[in-house]
Amino acid sequence: MSYTGPVLVVTMVDDPTADLVINELHGRGVPVVRLDSGDFPATLSVAAKITEEGVGGTLVTPTRTADLSHVRSLYYRRPSGFAFPHLDERDARFAVTQARYGLGGVLAALPGCLYVNHPHRIGDAEFKPSGLAAAVASGFRVPPTLITSDPVAAKSFVEEHGLAIYKPLSTPLYRVDGVSCTVKVEEVTADQLDERLAGTAHLFSRRWARSPMCG
Template sequence: MNNKILIITHTADNFSIEKVTDYIAKNGFEVIRFDVDLYPLQNRLSTTFQDGQWISTLETPDAKHRLDDITAVWYRRAYNMGNGLKEEIDAKFYGAAMGEIRTTLFGFLESIDTYALGKPSVYRRLDSKEEQLKIADKIGFKIPETCITNNPEEAKSFILKHQNVIGKMQSGFAIYEDGVESVVFTNVIEEEKLEDLDSLLYCPMQFQKKIEKKKELRVTVVGRDVYAFEIDSQKFDDAKVDWRKDGVNLIDKWMPTELPRDIEAKILELLDVYNVDYGAMDIIVSPEDEYYFIEINAAGEFFWLDNLTEENLISKSIADLLCDKAPRRNNVVLV
């Protein structure tokens, strides 16, 4: 029996990879780690069809691995692929080469004929915050009043109606200036800033009625296992609107929490609709104890919450899922 599990990540990923790898080893399985920032300069990926057989291989600086007979794949991150390539080839070829690199790697990941915890197509689908909100609303979650637009007049009308409105980007939005990255966080839209909304013509934005917060939840779901944590973000000035602004200082302030049974059922139903086995969900609990769905992240980070569990239980759940020792949502497509 083959017992190889492929993990797609990058060399600068955090220690959660090691935690999951340790649990996989305890289950008697082997991990093959594919660091995409070493592809293609150091990692060589090949797929061949001949003599009626498909064979895929990964050659790293340390070893050569068969990948066509793996039992599962964890697509965690694809950061910084093609690292160092710009310095190696003529500038006029760089854009085209990077296009081929992405197409080849993502094409390989989509074609793996086994259980996958995450795929590029799954990540792309979950990029749609609009679909997330529509599905959440349909299955009975409360969601904030929302407007997604590049029409300044629509935005102004929405803001004037609801008064207390926040604005946020739908993607991992960052601005780069002089090599410095500035992340765009969620912010309250002040009425005196309405005229600035004319720039929406060039870049759409998502607006939502601000939900007053009793507490914020981060819920990590692995298969059927639900790990819920809460934080009182309102105790910290920098975190009141967007806890990520003060994320480092809050890292040890999160506490495990219990979810109402109906909320947990809706969370699992949401993952059923998407047919995915991992999701990191943001929920706001209002002073009236109403639970508002905000978003789900297909590959949301979990390591700081994992440290708050006994024996890194989130990592254990991921390993058990990959080793087929926990219930899965069947997502094998090549049948």
């Protein structure tokens, strides 16, 4: 790890949490390069080389230049998505994919860099079944859980456990009449479940009462 190079902060422009971290780093005399990967390639550029020493080269923002071989840490927060509005849909899909695996791959392979957190691990954590399995393996108690597209299995699970809740397996952008909406985590009963469940995967878990706080 380099203790003289900058900390890269990868996030969108409007991120108050990142602002606090950057202010603290500045107060400690730590150099910071803030960037939004969604600015690539309009106002963010990269020229990365892969040699026997690993990844090197430069990453350039409108106000900073980072030596990729001497980044001490990368704080990965909430960057905006890649966008190529000047391209047609087919070419834009291609460009987004190349940017994701190109710039994204470089940022994920910085030599000796301390990641908070590594973007690949963040991606792994997005999968609820994997997270629940890891929690069980680590000794945590988790409620009985079912992931299914089978209405019969879902009804049987809810009837067995009495109190059950539905959770979305992910939280993508969900719009109704152009308005952003949230898919609720809420209690369900067996009579609410029908053949529409067969359309995709769903997660159900037994509802546990919260334990009273101690102390």
